[in-house]
Amino acid sequence: MKPQKPSERGAALLSVLLMVAVLAVIAATTLDRLSLSNRLSGNGNALAQARMFTYATEAIASARIEDLVARDAAQTTLAGDWLGKPQTIPIPIGSATASVRDAGNCFNLNSLVTETGGQYVASAAGQEQMISLMVGLGINENTARIIAAASADWADSNVMPLPNGVEDDGYRSLATPYLAANGLYAHPSELRAVNGVTPAIYAKLQDWICALPDPVLSPLNVNTLLPEQAPLLAMLFPPGKMNLTLARSYLAKRPSSGYGSLIRFWAAPEIAALQPSSLVQGQVKLTSNYFLLSTIVSFGELKLAGQSMIVASPAPARVVWRSWGEEE
Structure with missing residues (x-):
């Protein structure tokens, strides 16, 4: 048998070492994946x-x-x-x-439209209440009007923009294009996609808005509306018409057993003087x-x-x- 040269023995040893290293990497990877799989399975079960x-x-x-x-x-x-x-x-x-x-007790984003013949049509009353709420929260009225119109366009069924509004064409031109929903809001976070709603504006609005399953004006229950929710009471009137301090004070004076009657609620001189519309009077509730x-x-x-x-x-x-x- 011909003896191996030292260089050949070195090459064989290197090959063995390389094979051992490869097998070690494969084993480590397999164990890591097995551990990850067990963790994922555990997390899935916990969830x-x-x-x-x-x-x-x-x-x-x-x-x-x-x-x-x-x-x-x-x-x-x-x-x-x-x-x-x-x-x-x-x-x-x-x-x-x-x-x-x-x-x-919130602003219902779906009050921006009303349902007529199976179609959603922009609601002027809903837009005005959204504007009033935004102004009460410190948002510029011109900005509020643009956002309210765009928010109504987001939910109405047609593709024709309202004055100050935005429909599909406005969203198609964005760096990341998308389309308006043209249907009811499913969740209040949808408002972030509406034209004019910046992160700062959404941060101001997120605790005050909701997406109720029906396109109705926000059914505020004045028996459960808290004094710190005064902007919601003020939004029932044109921007700036109801002073927030007055609204807080009036809610703080609520009888502990509730108003018992809407006549009693509206009869207070500070509220009656604001001459609420019949639409607003029908919107306010005593039940939730x-x-x-x-x-x-x-x-x-x-x-x-x-x-x-x-x-x-x-x-x-x-x-x-x-x-x-x-x-x-």
């Missing part, structure tokens, strides 16, 4: 269980909302300290908290039908935050939309 707990919380909240509404069919009040109060929900593993607020449930479910390292819109009437109370997101 699924957290969602199940959220569904259970929705069922509990819906039952309690039915009881709240049935307690007094004539009015919904703050009796029972239910508005915005965090409640701990017992779950087998982890923790869950929930709170409910009156989801009708829309409720927003906010939940946080903690499960292991996962913290799932959710929101659910619950409609109380007609019974039984039901969830019409929900959204989830992992809380950091």
Whole structure:
């Protein structure tokens, strides 16, 4: 047998070492992927269980909302300290908290249109209330009028822009083109896509707007409207007509048992002097039908935050939309 040269032995050793290195990399990659797969599977299971707990919380909240509404069919009040109060929900593993607020006490983006013959038509009343709200929140009135028109165009069925409005052609010309929805707002965050709505303006509006499932003027319940929500009461009147200090003061004086009658609410001299229109008088309510449930479910390292819109009437109370997101 011919003896190997030292150079050949060195090459063979290098080949073996190279093969061992390749196998080590393959093994490490396989173990890493297996570990990642296990983590993803664990996270997926945790997320699924957290969602199940959220569904259970929705069922509990819906039952309690039915009881709240049935307690007094004539009015919904703050009796029972239910508005915005965090409640701990017992779950087998982890923790869950929930709170409910009156989801009708907001500016309904879908009030920017009315439904006529199966079509959505821009509503002048809805636009004026949006303008009034924005002015009350410190947004320039000219800017507010442009945004209100564009927001109505976003939801109406036609493709003809309103004065100051924007339809598809205006959005097609953007660096990242898209089209107007030409339908009801599904979620208030849609407003961010509307012409003129900057991040700064949306930040001012996001706590005051909602997207109720019906194109109706915001059904404000003056029995649950809080003094700090005075801009919502002021938005019922032309911009600047109702002083915010007056609005806060009037809401703070509300009887603890509720107004009991809309005649009683409108009869106060400071409100009567503003001469509310019949449309506005019909808009204000003593009862609530829309409720927003906010939940946080903690499960292991996962913290799932959710929101659910619950409609109380007609019974039984039901969830019409929900959204989830992992809380950091």
